[in-house]
Amino acid sequence: xxxxxxxxxxxxxxxxxxxxxxxxxxxxxxxxxxxxxxxxxxxxxxxxxxxxxxxxxxxxxxxxxxxxxxxxxxxxxxxxxxxxxxxxxxxxxxxxxxxxxxxxxxxxxxxxxxxxxxxxxxxxxxxxxxxxxxxxxxxxxxxxxxxxxxxxxxxxxxxxxxxxxxxxxxxxxxxxxxxxxxxxxxxxxxxxxxxxxxxxxxxxxxxxxxxxxxxxxxxxxxxxxxxxxxxxxxxxxxxxxxxxxxxxxxxxxxxxxxxxxxxxxxxxxxxxxxxxxxxxxxxxxxxxxxxxxxxxxxxxxxxxxxxxxxxxxx
Numbered sequence: 001x002x003x004x005x006x007x008x009x010x011x012x013x014x015x016x017x018x019x020x021x022x023x024x025x026x027x028x029x030x031x032x033x034x035x036x037x038x039x040x041x042x043x044x045x046x047x048x049x050x051x052x053x054x055x056x057x058x059x060x061x062x063x064x065x066x067x068x069x070x071x072x073x074x075x076x077x078x079x080x081x082x083x084x085x086x087x088x089x090x091x092x093x094x095x096x097x098x099x100x101x102x103x104x105x106x107x108x109x110x111x112x113x114x115x116x117x118x119x120x121x122x123x124x125x126x127x128x129x130x131x132x133x134x135x136x137x138x139x140x141x142x143x144x145x146x147x148x149x150x151x152x153x154x155x156x157x158x159x160x161x162x163x164x165x166x167x168x169x170x171x172x173x174x175x176x177x178x179x180x181x182x183x184x185x186x187x188x189x190x191x192x193x194x195x196x197x198x199x200x201x202x203x204x205x206x207x208x209x210x211x212x213x214x215x216x217x218x219x220x221x222x223x224x225x226x227x228x229x230x231x232x233x234x235x236x237x238x239x240x241x242x243x244x245x246x247x248x249x250x251x252x253x254x255x256x257x258x259x260x261x262x263x264x265x266x267x268x269x270x271x272x273x274x275x276x277x278x279x280x281x282x283x284x285x286x287x288x289x290x291x292x293x294x295x296x297x298x299x300x301x302x303x304x305x306x307x308x309x310x311x312x313x314x
Contacts, residue, residue, distance in 0.1 A: 007098030122148035161206025220281035232269030
């Protein structure tokens with residue numbers, strides 16, 4: 001079988017020409033900063049580790065810079081684009097620059113924050129240059145809605161990248177760090193200078209890689225764990241006893257829950273791992289079950305649910 005030819009990647013002149021042809025003026029509303037450097041998109045594809053067996057979700061393909069680098073390598077690319085003009089233009093760009101692999105592309109005109117269904121086989125990887133203003137909810141939302149996604153490599157604002165990959169106890173550790181860790185092992189995979197974009201943003205970018213693994217073993221649900229995380233970092237300078245008072249019902253209840261989970265109530269949320277937060281959520285859920293009054297099932301002999309006296313009918 002003949003291998004497909006490499007795509008002709010987009011440089012600065014081609015990106016600007018395409019933008020002019022389609023009447024595109026990059027907007028801050030959708031965080032549009034287009035990559036104009038071929039070496040950068042090749043690097044993203046290489047670091048992502050995707051191959052011919054992968055179905056890749058690309059969010060915000062824009063004018064197609066990264067798409068053209070992905071198509072010769074991946075088995076299939078599903079590009080999710082919120083801008084209807086860009087979504088309509090992408091297939092023509094791919095046919096012009098990568099005709100041998102154009103049939104591997106599927107464009108979905110939708111918002112990646114809300115998309116629930118994707119055509120074809122389940123996606124196995126997320127590779128994207130993400131708009132800065134929605135990068136965290138896009139990553140977390142797609143990981144939640146598409147459990148088949150096993151690997152992630154995204155380019156985001158460097159500050160966001162550092163937060164996503166931060167370990168417990170670090171200055172940048174917070175809600176994104178813990179929630180990303182629920183889904184997998186996260187690492188900072190490199191820095192990207194602002195000069196590779198048009199228009200040039202005011203910040204540098206970073207690459208974030210995630211390898212999915214099972215979440216911590218816990219009786220609590222993901223939603224229950226994330227509720228503890230949100231409460232702990234809403235007042236991150238307070239001790240957990242104080243920060244979780246509203247979530248638990250009182251400071252005393254928070255302390256009891258923390259002690260039951262093996263966590264010092266005097267510590268702060270930035271010291272806890274995702275497994276620690278899972279234990280706290282599970283301890284609270286267990287306490288709630290113990291406090292809940294037992295109600296009788298239909299047919300029980302007593303209101304407390306215990307068997308009633310046997311009544312003979314003979």
